[in-house]
Amino acid sequence: MTGLASSRPGEAKVLPSVNARIPQPEATRESGLPTDEELQQQGARIGEVRFDERDLFDAEAHDEDTALSRLGNRLHITTRQSTIEDQLLFKSGDPYRPALLEESARILRDARYLRDAVIRPVAFHDGVVDVEVTTQDVWTFNPGISFGRKGGANTGGVEFEELNFLGTGTQMGIGFVRGVDRDSKYIKYRDRQLGSSWWDLGTTYSDNSDGRLAALTLDHPFYSLDSRWAGGVSLLDDQRTDSRYDLGEVVDQFATRQKHATIYWGHSGGLRNDWVRRVTAGFTVDDFAFGAVSDIAPTLLPADRRLAYPWVGVEWVEDAYFTARNRDQIEKTEDYSLGWRIRAQLGYAATALGSDRDAMIMSGSLSKGMSLSERQSLNLLFDTSARLEDGSVAGGVFSAGTRYYFRQSPRRTLVLDLSATAGANLDADQQILLGGDNGLRGYPLRYQAGEGRWLFTAEQRWFTNWYPFQLFNVGAAVFYDMGATWGRDPLGTPSLGLLRDVGFGLRLGSARSALGNVLHIDVAYPLDGDESVHKVQFLIETRKSF
Numbered sequence: 001m002t003g004l005a006s007s008r009p010g011e012a013k014v015l016p017s018v019n020a021r022i023p024q025p026e027a028t029r030e031s032g033l034p035t036d037e038e039l040q041q042q043g044a045r046i047g048e049v050r051f052d053e054r055d056l057f058d059a060e061a062h063d064e065d066t067a068l069s070r071l072g073n074r075l076h077i078t079t080r081q082s083t084i085e086d087q088l089l090f091k092s093g094d095p096y097r098p099a100l101l102e103e104s105a106r107i108l109r110d111a112r113y114l115r116d117a118v119i120r121p122v123a124f125h126d127g128v129v130d131v132e133v134t135t136q137d138v139w140t141f142n143p144g145i146s147f148g149r150k151g152g153a154n155t156g157g158v159e160f161e162e163l164n165f166l167g168t169g170t171q172m173g174i175g176f177v178r179g180v181d182r183d184s185k186y187i188k189y190r191d192r193q194l195g196s197s198w199w200d201l202g203t204t205y206s207d208n209s210d211g212r213l214a215a216l217t218l219d220h221p222f223y224s225l226d227s228r229w230a231g232g233v234s235l236l237d238d239q240r241t242d243s244r245y246d247l248g249e250v251v252d253q254f255a256t257r258q259k260h261a262t263i264y265w266g267h268s269g270g271l272r273n274d275w276v277r278r279v280t281a282g283f284t285v286d287d288f289a290f291g292a293v294s295d296i297a298p299t300l301l302p303a304d305r306r307l308a309y310p311w312v313g314v315e316w317v318e319d320a321y322f323t324a325r326n327r328d329q330i331e332k333t334e335d336y337s338l339g340w341r342i343r344a345q346l347g348y349a350a351t352a353l354g355s356d357r358d359a360m361i362m363s364g365s366l367s368k369g370m371s372l373s374e375r376q377s378l379n380l381l382f383d384t385s386a387r388l389e390d391g392s393v394a395g396g397v398f399s400a401g402t403r404y405y406f407r408q409s410p411r412r413t414l415v416l417d418l419s420a421t422a423g424a425n426l427d428a429d430q431q432i433l434l435g436g437d438n439g440l441r442g443y444p445l446r447y448q449a450g451e452g453r454w455l456f457t458a459e460q461r462w463f464t465n466w467y468p469f470q471l472f473n474v475g476a477a478v479f480y481d482m483g484a485t486w487g488r489d490p491l492g493t494p495s496l497g498l499l500r501d502v503g504f505g506l507r508l509g510s511a512r513s514a515l516g517n518v519l520h521i522d523v524a525y526p527l528d529g530d531e532s533v534h535k536v537q538f539l540i541e542t543r544k545s546f
Contacts, residue, residue, distance in 0.1 A: 028120070029120060029121070030120075030121070030123070033121055033122075033123075033124055034124060036096075039098075039124065039129055040095075040096060040097070040098075042127065043095070043127070044096040044124065044127055044128060044129045045093060045094065045095055045127065045128050045129070046090055046091070046093065046094050046096055046128065046129055046130075046131055047092060047128030047129060047131075048128075048131075049085075049088070049090075049092055049130075049133065050122070050130065050131070050132045050133065051081045051084060051132075051133050051135075052133065052135070053078050053079060053084065053135055053137070054134065054137065055073045055136075055137060056069070056072045056073055056076050056137055056138065056139060056512055057069035057070075057072060057073055057470065057512075059073065064470050066470075068469070069470065072512075076137065076139060077164070077166055077167045078137055078167055079113060079114065079135065079137055079164060079167045079169070080167040080168060082196070083167060083168055083169045083193075084108065084133060084135055086196045086197075087104065087108055087111070087193065088104045088119075088133070089103055089107070089224050089226075090104065090131075096121075096129045099319075101119040101131065102119070102321070103224055103225060103321075104119055104133075105117045105118060106321065106335045107223070107224070108133075109333060109335060111169060111192075112138075112163050112514040113138060113163050113164035113169060113514050114135050114136065114137060114138065115136045115137065115138045115332065115511070116135070116136050116332065116333050117133070117136075117333075118133075118134045119131060119132070119133050119134075120132055120134075137164075138510075138512055138513055138514045139512050139513045140163040140513075140514045140515075141161070141162050141163075142159055142160065142161040142162075142163075142173075142515050143160060144158070145157070145158055146158075146159060146177075147540065148540050148541045148542065149538060149539060149540045150436050150437060150441075150445060150539040150540070150541050152248065152436065152445065152534065152537065153180050153444075153445055155178060155179050155180060156177075156178050157176050157177035157178055159173060159174075159175030159176070159177065161175065161515070163514050163515075164514070169191070169192055169193060170189075170190070171190040171191075171192075172188070172189055173186070173187070173188045173189075174186070174188075180437075180445065181210075181240075181241075182208045182209045182210045182211075182240065182241070183208065183209040184206045184207070184208045184209070184213075185206065186204065186205065186206040187206075188203065188204040188205075189201075189202070189203050189204075190202040190203075197220075198220055198221070198223045199218065199220050200218070200219045200220070200221065200232075201217070201218050202215075202216070202217045202219075203216045203217070208240065210239075210241035211238070211240045211241065211255075212238075212239050213237070213239070213240070214236070214237045214238075215234075215235065215236045215237075215238075216234070217233075217235075218233050218234075219231075219232030219233075219234070220232055222266065222268060222276075225270075225271045225317065226270040226276075227268060227270070228267065228268055228269075228270055229265070229266060229267055229268070230264075230265070230266035230268075230278070231264060232264060233261075233263045233264075234261070234262050235261050236258065236260040236261075237258075237259055238256070238257070238259075238260075239256070239257050239258075240255075240256050240258075241255055241256070241293050242254055242255075242256045242429060244300065244449070244489075244491055244492075245431070245433060245447075245449060246448075246491060246492040246493055247444070247447060247493060247530065247532060248443075248444030248445060248446055248447045251299075251491050251492070252298050252300055253293045253296070253298060254290050254291065254292065254293060254300075254301055254302065255290065255291045255292060255293050256288065256289075256290055256429065257287075257289040257290075257291075258286075258287070259286075259287040260284075260285065260286055261284070262282055262284045262285075263282055263283055264282025264283075265281060265282065266278055266279065266280035266281075267279050267280075271319060274318060274319045274320070274339075275316065275317070275318055275319070276315075276319070277314070277315070278314070278315040278316075278317070279312070280314075281311070281313070282311055283308075283309070283310050283311070284307070284308070284309060284311060284347065285306075285307070285308045285354070286305070286306070286308075287305075287307075288302070288304060288305045288306070288429065289304050290302045290304060290429065300428050300490055301428070302428035302429040303427075303428065304356070305356065305427065306356040307349040307355050307356075307357075307387075308349060308350075308353045308355045309347040309348055309350070309353065310347060310353075311345055311346060311348075311361060312345070312347070313344065314344055314345075315342065315343040315344075316340065316341070316342045316343075317339070317341050318337075318339030318341070319339060320337055320338045320339030321335055321336070321337050321338075321339070322335075322336055322337070322338060323335055324336070326410060326411065326413065327405065327407075327413065327546075328545035328546050329509060329517060329518065329545065330463055330473035330474070330475045330507060330509030330518065330546065331463070331473045332509065332511075332517075336369065337367075337369050338369035338370060338371055338377065339368070339369065340366075340367070341365075341366070341367045342364075342365070342366050343364060343365050344364040345362070346360065346361070347360070347361035347362075348360055348361070349361055349387075357389060358389070359387045359388060359389045359394070360387065360388035362384070362385070362387070362388065363384065363385040363386075364382075364383070364384050364385075365381075365382065365383045365384070366380075366381070366382040366383075367379070367380065367381045368380045375406060375407045375408070376404070376405065376406050377404075377405045378402060378403070378404050378405075379402065379403045379405075380401075380402050381400065381401045382399070382400050383398075383399045383400075384396070384397065384399070385397055386398075386424065392425065393425055394424075394427070395425065395426060395427045396425060397421065397422075397423055397424075397426075397430070398422045398424070399419070399420070399421045400419065400420055401418065401419035401420070402418050402419075403415065403416070403417045403418075404417075410463075411462060411463045411464065411465075412460070412461065412462055412463070413461045413463075414458075414460055414461070415457075415458075415459045416456075416457070416458050416459075417439075417455075417456070417457040417458075417459075418454075418455070418457075419454065419455050420452065420453065420454040420455075421452060421453055422451070422452035423451050423487075426451070428490075431449055432450060432451065432452060432453055433446045433447075433448065433453070434448045434449075434450075434453040434455065434483055434484070434485050434499070435447035435448065436524075436537060436539070438455070439457060439481060439483070440499060440501065441481055441501055441522055441537060441539055442481065442499075442500075442501025442503060442524035442525055442526035442527070442533075442537050443499060443526055443529060443533060443537070444532075444533065447499075447529070447533075448484075448485045448492070448495065449485065449489035449491075449492040450486050450487045450488065450489055451485075451486060451487025451488070451489070452485065452486050452487055453483060453484070453485045453486070454483055454484060455481065455483035456482050456483060457479060457480070457481050458479065458480045459477050459478070459479040460477060460478050460479075461475060461477050461507075462475055462476045462477070463475045467511070470511075470512075471511060471512050471513075472508045472509060472510065472511060473508070473509035473511050474506070474507070474509075475506075475507035475509065475518075475546060476504070476505065476506055476507060477504065477507060477546070478502075478503070478504045478505075479502070479503055479504070479505070479522075479524075480500070480501070480502050481500065481502075481503075481524075482498060482499065482500040482501075483498075483499055484496075484497060484498050484499060496528065496530065497528070498528060499526070499527075499528045499529055500526075500527040501525060501526045501527055501537075502524070502525050503522055503523050503524035503525060504522070505520055505522035505523065505539075506520075506522075507519070507520060507521075507546055508521075515542075517542075517543065517545065518542070518544070518545060518546055519540075519542050520541050520542070521539070521540055522537075522538070522539040522540075523536060523538060523539075525537075
């Protein structure tokens with residue numbers, strides 16, 4: 001990437017902001033400070049840890065000192081210092097390790113209630129390094145009505161959600177949502193750091209138009225590269241109606257009752273020579289029961305499936321993280337990896353353990369980022385899950401993808417994306433679909449079904465310096481999508497062959513809000529398809545990236 005401050009493997013690098021109008025924490029180094037290498041050679045320890053918690057708006061900045069900004073600051077509760085401190089991987093008196101400062105900043109930036117976070121040394125005296133932790137809050141209360149549209153279908157709802165209750169990082173929500181598949185009245189709660197620990201507690205209950213859902217998760221993840229253990233338990237009970245689609249229309253429906261439970265424990269030797277290896281083991285129960293919806297018999301009723309199995313997994317992670325701006329976000333610090341991440345998991349379901357069959361349960365994933373030049377990078381991703389029953393694959397899904405970034409200037413980026421998914425002896429409740437809901441923006445959602453699909457997207461992105469009302473960062477894009485399915489879905493029409501669309505869109509980055517990173521407003525024109533496809537598709541949705 002252009003402007004990388006360093007090329008040392010494992011060290012975070014940052015592209016400087018090109019929009020000085022947007023006040024953000026800066027990772028500048030105080031003049032006269034020894035380098036990180038010199039501080040470590042001298043055996044420096046961390047002294048005072050200073051906290052600079054910035055509110056939504058900077059009251060001292062002339063262009064932010066407005067009646068709206070002052071009201072926003074008064075209504076907003078700033079994140080507590082203790083909430084920030086609980087997520088740091090270091091404390092006063094610890095040996096000075098710059099990698100822990102960088103990783104702590106990444107953890108903080110991952111919190112939805114913070115817009116940005118920078119941790120840097122600010123003073124050195126008597127063998128100790130004083131460190132400053134600078135964070136900036138975003139608006140975290142969702143008080144109203146939501147609306148979206150894609151693939152020709154509208155969604156919306158009324159939600160009351162707080163992502164940073166009283167500045168503690170706790171998430172609470174209650175609301176009514178009208179989605180594509182169902183209407184839901186829900187209540188949810190999540191505390192990512194239960195009792196100032198690394199335990200993550202989450203629970204959801206939803207009363208739906210086609211059933212109900214209850215979920216509970218208590219998880220202690222590998223929260224850092226040097227974490228030594230992990231463990232947790234998750235429970236799910238979900239009653240719903242599932243549909244099979246063809247040309248964007250429901251062609252079959254069946255009732256599903258899913259019960260899931262997992263308990264696991266993991267161990268790691270920590271970070272060694274820029275690599276982490278983790279081993280996990282657990283026990284999982286997946287129980288699927290299928291039936292008719294009301295008195296209507298489904299055309300294709302899936303067979304019940306119960307799998308109870310112990311499993312073991314191993315994961316390798318390479319420490320090669322970088323930061324940039326104007327890549328997948330607008331004027332926000334983005335963390336991404338150019339290293340390897342590999343995971344493999346193997347389990348065995350047996351009738352003696354409560355399963356309805358004997359089967360090997362396999363899953364795995366692999367991702368790798370590569371820097372092709374100062375301006376070009378490439379991401380690769382592979383993912384698979386399947387069962388091996390009686391010597392053959394069942395319920396197999398294999399996915400692969402690659403994404404190419406060409407940074408033409410600080411405000412222009414070309415992105416090329418190619419992905420494919422293939423099924424092998426799919427279960428009747430599985431369906432591989434292609435449409436407006438998964439990247440083919442000019443077509444109805446769930447438009448084509450088959451045994452596999454592929455999709456290519458070319459998108460030219462512009463990141464402007466327009467910052468209306470000090471609330472939104474504005475971007476734009478033009479795009480071209482093309483893809484196709486192959487194979488025959490049991491209830492679907494034959495593949496319509498190559499499907500293409502072109503379009504353009506506006507991007508609004510939520511600089512002050514945690515309720516959605518980027519709002520997409522797109523207009524797409526399909527170039528193929530049957531007569532049921534509208535000549536123009538309008539899409540409005542909130543996504544995590546550009």
